[in-house]
């Protein structure tokens with residue numbers, strides 16, 4: 001148990017961070033050490049202890065599936081009694097899973113590299129929290145059942161489809177040193193435990209390791225929790241989507257936030 005966790009009144013829950021990528025050389029020893037030390041110092045909250053942090057350098061399909069299911073749960077509102085809801089959720093999860101696999105395996109045109117960063121907890125530690133979360137976002141790692149409780153993508157690319165484009169760096173070679181975060185979400189049952197912040201911190205370490213100098217994120221103008229999270233993590237306003245574009249795409253207008261690494 002770390003000093004921090006021993007100071008904590010609640011029993012700590014071990015939490016792991018898994019940046020998943022197809023590129024087996026993507027994570028240097030240095031990065032591993034940095035993430036491990038940030039886990040035991042900065043990334044700590046009342047309920048979560050991240051001392052069991054680890055990095056998976058390969059492609060784990062069942063964990064990607066669990067991450068896809070968490071995204072469907074987090075980004076769509078469902079009425080539990082609606083007809084055919086389970087089939088519809090499964091369809092959305094399959095679509096996200098296939099798209100995610102394509103991106104992290106480097107097959108998606110326009111993306112140099114994509115990593116899926118997940119936070120997970122042992123099933124035994126949160127079994128009492130939510131049956132639905134435990135059944136839909138479960139995967140197995142080293143013989144242990146775990147639940148993906150937070151997830152995001154780190155995308156090394158010039159721009160994301162249908163999104164406003166970051167302007168930094170101004171020099172040539174921006175396709176190598178610019179990246180965007182996307183699909184940032186944390187299981188509702190575990191909001192306000194520092195997981196979202198910790199996911200951002202870990203993804204910055206990974207981005208740094210890739211040589212990224214300018215990190216971007218898009219956020220809907222009315223998404224106050226996410227805006228506050230990004231501001232807390234050091235992102236600042238760069239530009240916003242024109243109203244006509246948001247109307248054309250039939251969605252809330254987005255802000256583009258930037259953080260220099």
Ligand SMILES: CC(=O)SCCNC(=O)CCNC(=O)[C@H](O)C(C)(C)COP(=O)(O)OP(=O)(O)OC[C@H]1O[C@@H](n2cnc3c(N)ncnc32)[C@H](O)[C@@H]1OP(=O)(O)O
Nearest residue numbers: 182183184185186191192193194195196197225226228229
């Ligand atoms: C690029 C994109 O993907 S944008 C989409 C962002 N994702 C979503 O909207 C999905 C639904 N929302 C979520 O999953 C979560 O609410 C998240 C990811 C936005 C935040 O995750 P959490 O783990 O709850 O955030 P975390 O506990 O780390 O909070 C960090 C800071 O964010 C801010 N914050 C987070 N939630 C809130 C909230 N509901 N109200 C006000 N501030 C908030 C606070 O500043 C907080 O710091 P504090 O606790 O010291 O005050």
